[in-house]
Amino acid sequence: MLAKKEVQGICTTCRHASTCTRLKFATEPIWHCDEFEVKIPNLVENLLSKNNKLIAILEDVQNYYNYLPEETLKEISGRMKIPLKDVYGVATFYKSFSLKPRGKHLISVCLGTACHVRGAQAVASEFEKQLEIKAGDTTPDKEFSLETVNCLGACALGPIVVIDGEYFSSVKARMVKQLINEVSEGLGKIDIKKDQRIFPVEVSCPRCNHTLMKLEHLIDNYPCIHITVSFGRKHGWYRLSSLYGSFNFESEHEIPLDTKLNIFCPHCHTELIGGYACPECRTTMVTMIVRGGGTVQVCPRRGCKGHILDI
Amino acid sequence: MNLTIDGIPFDAPESWTILETARFLGLEIPTLCYHEGLSAWGGCRLCIVEIGTGDRTKLVTSCTYPVEEGLVVHTATKRVISARKMILELLISQCPTSKVLQDLAAKMGLNQVRFSPKWENCIYCGLCVRICEEQMMASAIGFANRGNELKIHTPFDKTSDECRRCGGCMYICPACTTRCEGTNPENVLCGRCENTLQPTCLEVYENNYHCWMGLKGECGTCVTENNK
Ligand code: SF4
Ligand code: SF4
Ligand code: FES
Numbered sequence: 077m078l079a080k081k082e083v084q085g086i087c088t089t090c091r092h093a094s095t096c097t098r099l100k101f102a103t104e105p106i107w108h109c110d111e112f113e114v115k116i117p118n119l120v121e122n123l124l125s126k127n128n129k130l131i132a133i134l135e136d137v138q139n140y141y142n143y144l145p146e147e148t149l150k151e152i153s154g155r156m157k158i159p160l161k162d163v164y165g166v167a168t169f170y171k172s173f174s175l176k177p178r179g180k181h182l183i184s185v186c187l188g189t190a191c192h193v194r195g196a197q198a199v200a201s202e203f204e205k206q207l208e209i210k211a212g213d214t215t216p217d218k219e220f221s222l223e224t225v226n227c228l229g230a231c232a233l234g235p236i237v238v239i240d241g242e243y244f245s246s247v248k249a250r251m252v253k254q255l256i257n258e259v260s261e262g263l264g265k266i267d268i269k270k271d272q273r274i275f276p277v278e279v280s281c282p283r284c285n286h287t288l289m290k291l292e293h294l295i296d297n298y299p300c301i302h303i304t305v306s307f308g309r310k311h312g313w314y315r316l317s318s319l320y321g322s323f324n325f326e327s328e329h330e331i332p333l334d335t336k337l338n339i340f341c342p343h344c345h346t347e348l349i350g351g352y353a354c355p356e357c358r359t360t361m362v363t364m365i366v367r368g369g370g371t372v373q374v375c376p377r378r379g380c381k382g383h384i385l386d387i
Numbered sequence: 388m389n390l391t392i393d394g395i396p397f398d399a400p401e402s403w404t405i406l407e408t409a410r411f412l413g414l415e416i417p418t419l420c421y422h423e424g425l426s427a428w429g430g431c432r433l434c435i436v437e438i439g440t441g442d443r444t445k446l447v448t449s450c451t452y453p454v455e456e457g458l459v460v461h462t463a464t465k466r467v468i469s470a471r472k473m474i475l476e477l478l479i480s481q482c483p484t485s486k487v488l489q490d491l492a493a494k495m496g497l498n499q500v501r502f503s504p505k506w507e508n509c510i511y512c513g514l515c516v517r518i519c520e521e522q523m524m525a526s527a528i529g530f531a532n533r534g535n536e537l538k539i540h541t542p543f544d545k546t547s548d549e550c551r552r553c554g555g556c557m558y559i560c561p562a563c564t565t566r567c568e569g570t571n572p573e574n575v576l577c578g579r580c581e582n583t584l585q586p587t588c589l590e591v592y593e594n595n596y597h598c599w600m601g602l603k604g605e606c607g608t609c610v611t612e613n614n615k
Contacts, residue, residue: 146543159520160549161529164542168531175543 120151130158130166134173143174171225179214179221181259183207184238188227191234195249199235200224202249206256219260276318277372279364284344288364290315296322301364303348305337313342320372323381333379354382390458405449405460406434414462417471417491419478419561420512421450425521428513432474433491437461446470472497480504483575487561492576500575508562509539515556525549528556 123136130152137148144167153160167173185200204210207220214221228236233245239259247255276298280287290302295317305314305327312328314337331337339348339362348362354375361373361382375382388399392409399408404427409416419431429451436449440459446467449460461467475495479488480502488510491497513530516539520526527550531538541547557563566577 149542159526159529160542161516161526165529165531169533 143177179218182221184223184225186228186236187224190231194234196235198249202252277320278367281341282365283346286343304340304342307335307337331378335378337376356382388454392460399454403454405452425517427451437464437467476500482507482510482562484565485562486564486566489566489577504575514559518555518559523555
């Protein structure tokens, strides 16, 4: 057997594997990599059948891999008949695309004029110091990526830091350490009362109006929503966080990603269905009545984050 | 399409641009990113002309502006000349080592550059990208990144499979031919000898006109001229 050092970097499937994470951790040579031979062509084919605009496809690929692997760009260029140099040009033009693997959490520090005069530079350097990386890089453990952006459009609240889509306003350099800790523990633990985007909802069944809340069972420190689901031949309970904006859940069975669930009221056993089409994936959404008026709609596809609150 | 260029009435075919018409009539408009064999790009802005009459005139790039019925064009007004000089100044401060730019400066009588030189080796004229795509059918190089990080290179900055090593990109690049450095390579402007029929350096260097020979010789005309 070859020593680990020798085999690193040997892959017979694709020649440009500098960004391949699989190769990096491989303990033996890769002779046939289905990621690049089967998965990527399939993925691109799939995305292309839904969408035929370059930027939309790049966004989808980025959502899938968290970055844009070189091979996918080549595949896209070949299938869309757009020269690779143009695909590459677009991918490097927009800041939201990344050609390097990004960490689990993305931290964007705004350095726009308004944030800058309020000391965003100090915040950015503090992040760099704490994470021991430069802006634009990812920590070696692939937990955090740090980037600076030029304006997030919330100048009055500056300095603004966005972590995984959550906005934090008036950030000071001394708050950085705490923010990083909170993020690595999971954003669900962040002080919910302070964050306007996350708030609890109390829901009931639209047919029998029986409450769907399970007070004795807590998710995210709040009573959870308890419903029954079925998929394939399985049937069981499903509990999801009642925090609007949180996607934490517990389930009796393990549910594979992308499965479409049929959701039922545990009391009257009606299927809860008949909402709008999900803004993200067009699946018909599930409707529940919000106490205090209005409805909330959630997408029943596992992994999809589509949800609408209608008050 | 009846139009008037510098007072000359002319009936130009519909598909022509102002630049083509002017060239047909023998009027000179300096260009940089324009090439007969490539699509018009309008990137360098050097070919600007003034269109319209009275107070309602404006500057447009002649290489991309199609002829119009009744158009009145002036290829060399005070406004055009000073704007062109300013554009050239900016281009030269980006890449003072380009022979093409220095020759243009000499021709246009530019004798100052007020911006601090960047000493880059590309002015983003896009000629190489276009020749590679349109004439060589290779599409091997393109623009990458944005703003001040803009670069021309192959995808992923790696040896390209598409490139056929034809050298077309280097042939057409205005920044690839370096200028004569003269006695003072740090000087942003050079090539003063271009537009004089009696180069002053002949006296200094005893009948050797190094710049024309294309050697990396020392000319120094510019220095002598500046010292006068
Ligand atoms: S040498 Fe390569 S990059 Fe340059 S024009 Fe030819 S094919 Fe294009
Ligand atoms: S490399 Fe040369 S031809 Fe290409 S854009 Fe730059 S200056 Fe123009
Ligand atoms: S030649 Fe017209 S803009 Fe460059």
